[in-house]
Amino acid sequence: MAATLYPMTGFEFVSDSAPARDATRPLEAFLRGVERRAWRVAELATGQREDALDLVQEAMLGFVSRYGERTPEEWSPLFWRVLDSRIHDWYRRHSVRSRWTAWLGRRDADDEESADPLLAIADGAEPGPLARLADREAGSALDAALRALPLRQRQAFLLRMWEGLDVAQTATAMRCSEGSVKTHLSRALSRLREQLESYQ
Template sequence: MKAQDESDFASYFAARRDHVRRTAFLLCGDWHKADDLTQVAFVKLYGAWERIRERAALDAYVRACLVRTSIDESRRPWRRERTVEILPESADTAAADIASMVVEREAVEKALAVVPPGQRAVLVLRYFEGLDVAQTASTLRCSEGNVKSQTARGLTAMRAAMTSQAGGTAA
């Protein structure tokens, strides 16, 4: 790889690694696995760096690598363990708001954890990454109708999980 490409990759990595890691966490629910997914996504990007002519497509490429790797990893039998990790809090949050934010975030994470990996990927891309139906379909290499149906099914599964967590009342 050329020195300029190395420099460009290093700059891109430094600018985007935290965002990619947070997206990976939402896909898998575990910070250690998120680190692994992030690493794999950036290794794949590094290998394809010279072939990617359109630098505006870098985020889409990394996102696609991340989603595909997450789905692949979730299919492996040794990845079917349950985690009980507590999320680290951000330092700039007011102390009074922390408790309600933790409870809400844990409820969403628990609900997201019961959603099948494909539906989870669609939900993360649509609602966390802010992609529209067409962009999500392109990232996942599926039809827009599939994205819509997976979104509906994923939201239904999350709603049911959150309702059961709340003891029968919608959260």
């Protein structure tokens, strides 16, 4: 990106000058380090690759414009807070549509299953990233168990146990009290243990 001088104003709009690059380098390193896990969290929440990409992009834009000036120590919980907010927005937008889709889908499924028994067989065409791994079975079970969790429980588990945020940081990211984080996490661990203990 080149520098552009606007003669009428005398302002120089530079988006990639050396000082600007130096200033954004730590931020870029942070985003580079977190973006894959962010996409995975969004993908587990939405079940859609494209929607997850959109959410991560929106979260990056919101985080950089709103919290980019904060100290690097503050970035992690704030980034996850923005992404968590975007995921909640996505849930709100899709809640009404999902209700209608589920209702109509159930009616359609009932009709189709009675007409063609082959359609009742589970579709393995959308296994998700975990299914591509060597231990396909355990990965699929984990994927399914995580998707089945309520949003708050899944977020508490992923942020606290996988991302490694402490309780206070997780509470900041989830915009709730530390007590709520502990409750959500405890329930998530209990449900996951039930379903995944046999895959050790």
